[in-house]
Amino acid sequence: MQAAPPQHLNPRKRPRQARSVATVEAIFEATIQVLLREGIHRLTTTRVAERAGVSVGTMYQYFPHKQALLYALNEHYLDLVAERVEAACRAQYGASTEAMVEALVTAYWQAKTERSEVTRALYRSAVELDNEALIDAFAKRMDAATMAMLKSAPDADYASIDLVNVTLLSVIFGTVRNVFERNLPSAQQLAIRRQLATMCLSYLKASGG
Amino acid sequence: MQAAPPQHLNPRKRPRQARSVATVEAIFEATIQVLLREGIHRLTTTRVAERAGVSVGTMYQYFPHKQALLYALNEHYLDLVAERVEAACRAQYGASTEAMVEALVTAYWQAKTERSEVTRALYRSAVELDNEALIDAFAKRMDAATMAMLKSAPDADYASIDLVNVTLLSVIFGTVRNVFERNLPSAQQLAIRRQLATMCLSYLKASGG
DNA sequence: TCAATATATGAAGGATCATTCATCTTTGGG
DNA sequence: CCCAAAGATGAATGATCCTTCATATATTGA
Secondary structure, three states: OOOOOOHHHOOOOOOOOHHHHHHHHHHHHHHHHHHHHHOHHHOOHHHHHHHHOOOHHHHHHHOOOHHHHHHHHHHHHHHHHHHHHHHHHHOOOOOOHHHHHHHHHHHHHHHHHOOHHHHHHHHHHHOOOOOHHHHHHHHHHHHHHHHHHHHOOOOOOOOOHHHHHHHHHHHHHHHHHHHHHHOOOHHHHHHHHHHHHHHHHHHHHHOOO | OOOOOOHHHOOOOOOOOHHHHHHHHHHHHHHHHHHHHHOHHHOOHHHHHHHHOOOHHHHHHHOOOHHHHHHHHHHHHHHHHHHHHHHHHHOOOOOOHHHHHHHHHHHHHHHHHOOHHHHHHHHHHHOOOOOHHHHHHHHHHHHHHHHHHHHOOOOOOOOOHHHHHHHHHHHHHHHHHHHHHHOOOHHHHHHHHHHHHHHHHHHHHHOOO
């Protein structure tokens, strides 16, 4: 995610020695842990530092403030998700519409639910964070990835591919989050996921796929 | 929303005189205002009281603590949304599948986006709030409302209506939220809404509607 | 009109937190 | 081996907040 972060959210300095690289990693990990175990209103710089096994001061060497830490964390996470979806899309170039939809739904769903507590924690950390730039960049990346995939379909000819594409993504991303947040039994989650894929496929077919 | 709130979130006492009814209303309104103008991390009991034109002490006569206030606020809001969707569903008993889907998508979409800043503010207020009971109750109400509507269709016979119904709701609710949060231009929002209705309709048709 | 009850006040207590900075320790290239 | 730069420390500061309670005012039914 190379969205230029809002000025004030820039990291303070980059780790140069192996020691500090480890420190920064520990801080990220600790942030997730605290978020998970204590919730966002108990996510304290001191607590994070403590769990990371460093002192508060150290944290402030790399992040100018708490928000910057959370920003960086979200950036990292979205990057992982984006990469996985992109890879899944690339793998389907020239494939059938059916394979494309299946791959897209599966890739996104898994990326989000594999470590669902972490995902949940990050959703929470993002509230009240100026991360519009992050979300935008993510959306654009996903848009480009799926668009390229759809265009490579040998048997498809969409009337308005932009609209079809943005709809597809909105529906998939939205549904995943909704199911995810309702914390339904996993059997039901799986069933819905299948239905979703079916629904998207018939939508694409009807739209020229 | 009659979900028994977690014990600790119960309101402290009910307003009995006209005066205090007005006070409670003012507090609700003020909470939304503060949430809107200042964000959740500046949502302070003092600030809310100030904006409501009462003293902090007064707030604590009706809400045992901040969380209880936010809980009550969300309860109120979800109630409004639920009522509107229920009414929309009731109005379509016996109608065509097409009319049903259109009505459902429109009702929910409008309920959420009509005062979109308020919706956004409430989404934020709900984070880090023990409102699972609220969400569950809301989901159940919606489930019942749409299920009754679908069953009343003269021309439909769904293989597994439970799954179809829960999928439909997940997709609609999820998509609305996704589009909503991405803050797309309203022309595009409208276009996606139309696509969504189309998509749901073809899904229902294919499922036996 | 007059208690009894309901409602409102807001200063003060107690707690938590984000952030800084003077000081100390470690690292790695020469 | 040495030292300049990098990294780490954590007590202290200043600010903000939630919540309480002793006190004051308003309302209502009799």
